[in-house]
């Protein structure tokens with residue numbers, strides 16, 4: 001575990017009491033800070049809360065929001081549930097994998113994106129659906145994927161107003177047509 005991550009974990013742990021009820025909130029904070037749950041961090045959580053390490057792992061592997069492997073800065077979920085699949089979800093997924101350049105494990109070399117296929121995001125009427133972090137994109141066409149991801153890429157210095165990248169949408173947003181005006 002890199003020293004920089006370790007340096008972030010210790011102050012974070014100090015913010016919580018040593019009660020077992022804090023297990024999930026602590027893991028959420030570590031996940032948000034490091035984009036995954038490093039093994040050493042899980043050991044420290046177990047020590048702090050005085051719970052078996054196996055219990056910590058059980059929680060860490062039960063919830064999809066946690067990852068034991070490093071994740072990209074942005075989590076891209078492409079729905080392959082029935083409604084999305086019949087409306088081209090697979091093509092959207094393949095285009096997303098190409099555009100982000102993710103490896104077999106689903107994460108891009110620049111750690112900007114992690115792409116995963118999911119089963120039903122709960123809004124089948126908007127199929128095909130894709131979610132990036134907390135923003136849900138409805139009626140996504142594979143030809144729109146590149147533009148849709150542009151706002152999540154690192155910004156280059158803009159040389160003109162026209163070249164400026166659109167801002168990342170606010171949290172828990174629904175965007176129709178894979179377009180964000």
Ligand code: FES
Nearest residue numbers: 079081084121124
């Ligand atoms: S099948 Fe994709 S949102 Fe339900």
